Amino acid sequence: MKNLSNLKPAVPQSWLIGLAGSIWAGVGAMLCHLAIGWLQPVAAREKFLLFGLGIVLALAMYRTMFARLVSKNLARIETLPARGCLFAFQPWRSYILIVLMVMLGLAMRHSPIPRPILAVVYTTIGAALLMGAVQYWRKLL
Numbered sequence: 001m002k003n004l005s006n007l008k009p010a011v012p013q014s015w016l017i018g019l020a021g022s023i024w025a026g027v028g029a030m031l032c033h034l035a036i037g038w039l040q041p042v043a044a045r046e047k048f049l050l051f052g053l054g055i056v057l058a059l060a061m062y063r064t065m066f067a068r069l070v071s072k073n074l075a076r077i078e079t080l081p082a083r084g085c086l087f088a089f090q091p092w093r094s095y096i097l098i099v100l101m102v103m104l105g106l107a108m109r110h111s112p113i114p115r116p117i118l119a120v121v122y123t124t125i126g127a128a129l130l131m132g133a134v135q136y137w138r139k140l141l
Contacts, residue, residue, distance in 0.1 A: 013077055018140055028127065028132075038115035038116060054127065
């Protein structure tokens, strides 16, 4: 069993913070990209209103949920040894939440919900994730 611990991909804490920020940014950008694509066939005024609503909701979501989540995760990472497991950039229970969120996103994409409405939801979550990514990256500076 001692030999198995040698296989653990240990990285510095700064890598965990950077990886968390990068994953949040990547997923956030993907969600926003999908949302923008779904808004392409919509009239310009409606597109502006729907995207704007998503951004306003994203600010609220970030301030009420994601900022605290990032702060708690950063505090948790700082309690890890100087070199922690590569997969410790998120707590283990968060991996379950990530799987559930992916499944919910797939279900929503394959549902009869109109794409412009989904664009608001995806913009909200995507932009909030991007703001969280900035919070992770600022910690590295």
